[in-house]
Amino acid sequence: MKLTAAVLTISDSCHRGQRQDLSGPRLSRLLSENNFEVVEKRILPDEEPAIAQSLRYLAQNIRFIVTTGGTGIAQRDVTPEATRKVCSRLLDGVSELMRAEGAKHTRFAALSRGLCGTIGAAIVLNLPGNPDGAEQSLRSVLHLIPHALDLLAGKTEHSV
Amino acid sequence: MKLTAAVLTISDSCHRGQRQDLSGPRLSRLLSENNFEVVEKRILPDEEPAIAQSLRYLAQNIRFIVTTGGTGIAQRDVTPEATRKVCSRLLDGVSELMRAEGAKHTRFAALSRGLCGTIGAAIVLNLPGNPDGAEQSLRSVLHLIPHALDLLAGKTEHSV
Amino acid sequence: MKLTAAVLTISDSCHRGQRQDLSGPRLSRLLSENNFEVVEKRILPDEEPAIAQSLRYLAQNIRFIVTTGGTGIAQRDVTPEATRKVCSRLLDGVSELMRAEGAKHTRFAALSRGLCGTIGAAIVLNLPGNPDGAEQSLRSVLHLIPHALDLLAGKTEHSV
Numbered sequence: 001m002k003l004t005a006a007v008l009t010i011s012d013s014c015h016r017g018q019r020q021d022l023s024g025p026r027l028s029r030l031l032s033e034n035n036f037e038v039v040e041k042r043i044l045p046d047e048e049p050a051i052a053q054s055l056r057y058l059a060q061n062i063r064f065i066v067t068t069g070g071t072g073i074a075q076r077d078v079t080p081e082a083t084r085k086v087c088s089r090l091l092d093g094v095s096e097l098m099r100a101e102g103a104k105h106t107r108f109a110a111l112s113r114g115l116c117g118t119i120g121a122a123i124v125l126n127l128p129g130n131p132d133g134a135e136q137s138l139r140s141v142l143h144l145i146p147h148a149l150d151l152l153a154g155k156t157e158h159s160v
Numbered sequence: 161m162k163l164t165a166a167v168l169t170i171s172d173s174c175h176r177g178q179r180q181d182l183s184g185p186r187l188s189r190l191l192s193e194n195n196f197e198v199v200e201k202r203i204l205p206d207e208e209p210a211i212a213q214s215l216r217y218l219a220q221n222i223r224f225i226v227t228t229g230g231t232g233i234a235q236r237d238v239t240p241e242a243t244r245k246v247c248s249r250l251l252d253g254v255s256e257l258m259r260a261e262g263a264k265h266t267r268f269a270a271l272s273r274g275l276c277g278t279i280g281a282a283i284v285l286n287l288p289g290n291p292d293g294a295e296q297s298l299r300s301v302l303h304l305i306p307h308a309l310d311l312l313a314g315k316t317e318h319s320v
Numbered sequence: 321m322k323l324t325a326a327v328l329t330i331s332d333s334c335h336r337g338q339r340q341d342l343s344g345p346r347l348s349r350l351l352s353e354n355n356f357e358v359v360e361k362r363i364l365p366d367e368e369p370a371i372a373q374s375l376r377y378l379a380q381n382i383r384f385i386v387t388t389g390g391t392g393i394a395q396r397d398v399t400p401e402a403t404r405k406v407c408s409r410l411l412d413g414v415s416e417l418m419r420a421e422g423a424k425h426t427r428f429a430a431l432s433r434g435l436c437g438t439i440g441a442a443i444v445l446n447l448p449g450n451p452d453g454a455e456q457s458l459r460s461v462l463h464l465i466p467h468a469l470d471l472l473a474g475k476t477e478h479s480v
Contacts, residue, residue: 073411073438074471091233092252092412093259093270099413100260100420110413110461111468118233141270148271151234251393252412253419253430260420278393301430308431311394 003149004062005031006040008054010069010079011129015045023068023134027127030138036064046070051082059122063149066138069129071114079126080113087117087124094141101140106133121152163309164222165191166200168214170229170239171289175205183228183294190295194302196224206230211242219282223309226298229289231274239286240273247277247284254301261300266293281312323469324382325351326360328374330389330399331449335365342451343388350458356384366390371402379442383469386458389449391434399446400433407437407444414461421460426453441472
């Protein structure tokens with residue numbers, strides 16, 4: 001059975017229609033190729049309350065929610081803040097791994113503030129806004145997600 | 161003079177006697193071989209208040225307290241939450257190092273949420289529940305502990 | 321145009337004049353060689369309120385504030401606590417990178433608790449007190465700072 005996923009593009013300019021969302025479709029395709037069923041795609045502005053509300057709502061029915069955008073350090077980048085607010089637990093090792101792998105591709109990977117956390121039985125993963133960066137980051141940790149979702153759902157025979 | 165240590169096995173099934181505690185004895189042996197005197201061994205259920213209370217109590221007289229179990233992401237895994245609650249300071253670099261070294265042995269190391277922190281002059285270190293993982297994780301950071309305990313006790317001539 | 325920088329040496333013994341501040345001058349020289357204009361140098365005791373107050377004050381007009389000292393785990397080491405208090409955002413990836421690079425030079429790098437964070441359009445970076453460690457740590461992340469300061473100042477065309 002496929003795991004359900006959602007892709008949230010978080011970008012003021014994409015939300016206003018001033019820029020084409022290239023990252024969202026790339027991530028949807030990659031998830032589909034890896035046995036996830038992408039059941040929701042949204043484009044949101046860089047607004048913490050709107051992001052937090054969407055994450056909370058989607059996590060009720062969808063197991064894996066990836067966001068793209070808003071992980072940098074510009075004033076409008078608030079995706080990590082929204083994610084921290086709604087997640088009951090953060091998986092620091094997943095963000096560490098994304099940055100460590102990202103550093104092999106870009107010298108600025110260390111500036112990404114993207115988080116990974118859990119809400120109930122769902123996992124939220126913050127990816128950068130750049131399409132190449134978003135895809136590379138997702139590839140670097142995607143192997144962890146099905147196992148993590150099993151553990152969250154109570155299949156705990158292989159504990160970590 | 162030997163440094164004092166405690167080993168806390170944190171596992172519902174070990175606590176109920178439904179599973180043999182293999183990690184605790186392995187860690188005790190490894191600590192003994194490395195100049196620690198293991199003066200306390202306990203088996204606790206995955207209950208945050210019980211874990212927090214034990215950590216606080218043991219830290220009054222014991223310098224190094226290792227826990228095994230409850231560091232994963234299942235609902236019952238609450239060892240990091242208890243540890244965060246009782247520690248005045250967290251040593252993020254120690255958890256990072258454990259995960260980075262763990263990644264050489266298991267692809268799921270990034271999912272471990274184990275923390276390292278200080279209570280007064282004591283250090284608490286969260287290790288995974290799996291016996292091999294627990295032993296490997298302890299080995300990966302054990303060289304830091306005597307120096308860290310010296311610093312905590314006020315021997316600060318070599319600052320970091 | 322050069323970016324402005326400040327160097328804060330945080331050390332009880334340097335502040336009392338019992339020890340010569342070797343790290344501050346080393347860091348000032350390194351910053352000057354890398355297109356920063358060091359417009360402020362201070363020596364502070366290991367007192368959290370004094371450090372926090374200086375960071376807040378300097379961040380009003382200076383873009384990059386490096387501290388040296390007080391990042392260890394001794395009782396008097398409170399630089400990270402002061403930094404956490406005044407920064408609106410922490411850049412965990414920068415601290416991670418410093419520790420990962422530091423581990424190539426000293427086995428105790430994992431014990432450093434140094435943070436990197438932002439206050440308004442300024443960046444605060446905690447470096448260890450040891451002169452060699454301070455210089456090596458600054459070198460390991462300095463390439464990130466001009467780009468990060470651009471992003472903070474609203475030049476966001478290359479987002480991360």
